[in-house]
Amino acid sequence: MAAWKQMAQALAVLAPVLDATDNGVVIIDQDGVVLFYNQAAARLLAPEVAQPVGRHLSQVRPEGWPDLQQILRTGRPQIGRRIKFPSATIIANRNPIVVEGRVVGVISVFQDISHYETIISELQGYQKLHREMEAIFETSHDGLYITDGAANTIRVNSAYERITGLKRQDLLGRNMRELVAEKVFDHSVTLDVLRQGRSLTIMQSIQGGKQVMVTGTPVYDEEGRVVLVVTNVRDMTSLNQLRAQLEETRLLSARYHQSLVEQEQFEHVLQDMVVKSSAMVQVVQKAVKAAAVDAVVLLSGESGVGKSMLARVIHQMSPRSAGPFMKISCGTIPESLMESELFGYSKGAFTGADPAGKAGLIQAGQAGTVFLDEVAELTPAMQVKLLQVIEERTFTRVGGTKPTSVDVRIIAATNRHLKALVAAGGFREDLYYRLNVVPIDIPPLRQRREDIPSLCLRLLEKTSRGQAKRLEPEVLDALMRYGYPGNVRELLNMVERMVIMSEGEAITLADLPGELRPAPGGAAPPLPEGLGLKDTVAALEAQVIRRALDAHPSLAQTARALGVHPSTLWRKIIRYGLRGHIAN
Incomplete structure (x- = not known):
């Protein structure tokens, strides 16, 4: 107790000094009761507590009591402890108070570092921005050359080296006037920009004969003085290649568009x-x-x-x-x-x-x-x-x-x-x-008989004049076998004549022109004269398929009877317009 009395007396003397410091100071006894709380500590940690001295720490800063309790128990200090509060962030050094080998209290000295953290955060932001700008500068596809307001070279990126073949170590720190005098450049847009105070673009010849396009842009300070000249450098060879690639892409796009137009027109014509x-x-x-x-x-x-x-x-x-x-x-x-x-x-x-x-x-x-x-x-x-x-x-x-x-x-x-x-x-x-x-x-029509059924249907629509006329399968079969010396014009004539002469909705064999009617006794009409070998074989094939379809109840049985695959038979049925002969 004598030690505490001495400490209390000392604190009474030191209190004004400790209150004057910006660092917070808190002292508790071995029971956790607050013995001293300077003004900085009160301001940072317990502004809402009117009189923290004499109260238990758990009532003043409940979250701080477990750490200090551990120090009272173990006697081990906590140095440089970063603690974040809603109103501030502090760095605290906490040391046990030892008297005659026994821990009788804890003194905690801490400093508000919120302001420093703000500075650090801003610095980190600037560092991040610098890294980003550096990355942009170095990864730019265009060459970049930067001088100060006196035309001294201060930055050159790797693209500039690639485009011009010049090395940055030979340029950094050099004045542009010296480089022009040494014929490294035939002309300097940087010097022109400094003279005229505005952006300029010129063609520049570089040592070795390479031609580049350069654009110089001035950067001004608050007083309107040019402090930097940023020069953008482009390789005309690359630009010409890019232009050629763009033109090739445009031509490909135009050809693709033309192909789409042609395909659309093609489909319309097929239908019409x-x-x-x-x-x-x-x-x-x-x-x-x-x-x-x-x-x-x-x-x-x-x-x-x-x-x-x-x-x-x-x-x-x-x-x-x-x-x-x-x-x-x-x-x-x-x-x-x-x-x-x-x-x-x-x-x-x-x-x-x-x-x-x-x-x-x-x-x-x-x-x-x-x-x-x-x-x-x-x-x-x-x-x-x-x-x-x-x-x-x-x-x-x-x-x-x-x-x-x-x-x-x-x-x-x-x-x-x-x-x-x-x-x-x-x-x-x-x-x-x-x-x-x-x-x-x-x-001629005789060489494209697949068109006849569809032509007949279209011609029926055009010539029926509102009447619902249809062709019997036998009639279409006869039309398919005819030679058509007059081609489509003759087919139109025949269909129009049959529409006029037929009395019912169906156009039958009786309505056919005489040259197309079957021979007496049901025998198939003779093949038309004037056909080549290919057309004659096709006409005979159509007759054989038609008779087989009439004789069998299904497409599969017809295919087996003819010894062909069903898909092959189906294609030929479509080709010769024989779908009307398929058994239902």
Whole structure:
């Protein structure tokens, strides 16, 4: 007790001194009762407790009592203990008070480090920002060269070394004026920026002959003085390569878009023209590709195969679709009128002519497409004038002296063998080659029998005039076997005739034209004449499959009877339009 009395007396003397310090001081006795609590401690730890001295520590700072209790029990100090409170963070040194070998209390001295932690946090933030900026600076794909306001080099990144071939250790600390004088650079954008006080871009030659594009940008201080010049350096070789890659990507994208457009057009044409056969699919594919360019197209094929329709389809898919489609049947124009009809005539060209003159059919197709059907019927003189239209895009009217410009796309068609005509002297060779840029040959109907069923259905829709007409399977079978010397035009004629002559909803064998009706006694009609070996075999195959389908109750049994796989049989049924013969 005498020791405590002495300590109490000493504390009474030291209290003013201890209250003056910024460090908190707390002293407790061996029972945990607070003996001393200076003003800093009260401010930091117990501002809400009016008089902590004489109270148990657990009543003043409950969270601090377990640690101090451990020191009273063990006699071991706690040095540099970081403790975080809601209002402050402190560093505390806690030491036991030992008298005559016995722990009689604990003194805790601590300091508020909240302010220092704020400084440390800000410093860490600056360090993190510095690391990030350093990483950005070094990983930039463009070269970066930084000088101070006196043109002294202070920073160079690795990209600059890669682009220019110069080493940073040879540049750092060097003044830009020295480097220019030593011909390291032919010119310095840094010096220009310092002189003019604004951003500049120049082409710079570097020692070794490399050309780079450099952009210098000034950085100002609060007083408006240039304190830094940041130069961005780009390798023009890399930029040109990037530009080439971008152009290649653009072209690929354009080709992909064109492919999508062509595919969409292709599918529309297949539907509109009722195309099922592989031969006509190839024709449509060529037509779609031809539509995308402004080249001359030559359509060849027998009369009635659909050359006019395909020509119109090409026009509708082409960039000229908004312009006129002018069809000219060369074989129907009298030879004496051909030149004036095709190319027009000038004022007063001949007796009886329109006094104002007249534009020809070629000029009527301006900005559009001119379809020359039966082009082989053009006279030699007209062939010369047509060649001029194709090669020079000009022509001269009858009675005129000045050439007239014309912008048309030419699509020609013929049912004759133009190359043979050239050989015989009946057609100009130079015109033939100018017409034959994109040749498309349309096969006759007998070589694409897969199209017949769908064509029949489409023609029925067009010619029935609101009547619900249908073809009996036997009728379709007969139509499938016929040779069609008149091609699609003849099929249209037959379907329209049967629609008119049939009395009921169903078109039967009795409604067929005489040349298509079966022979008496139910025998199959003879195969049409004029078929090649391939078409004859196909017609016979269709007959065999039809009879087998009629004789068996299922597709599987029919396939077994014919000795073919069911999938093979199904393809042939579709090909020959025999689905009506499959047993239900």
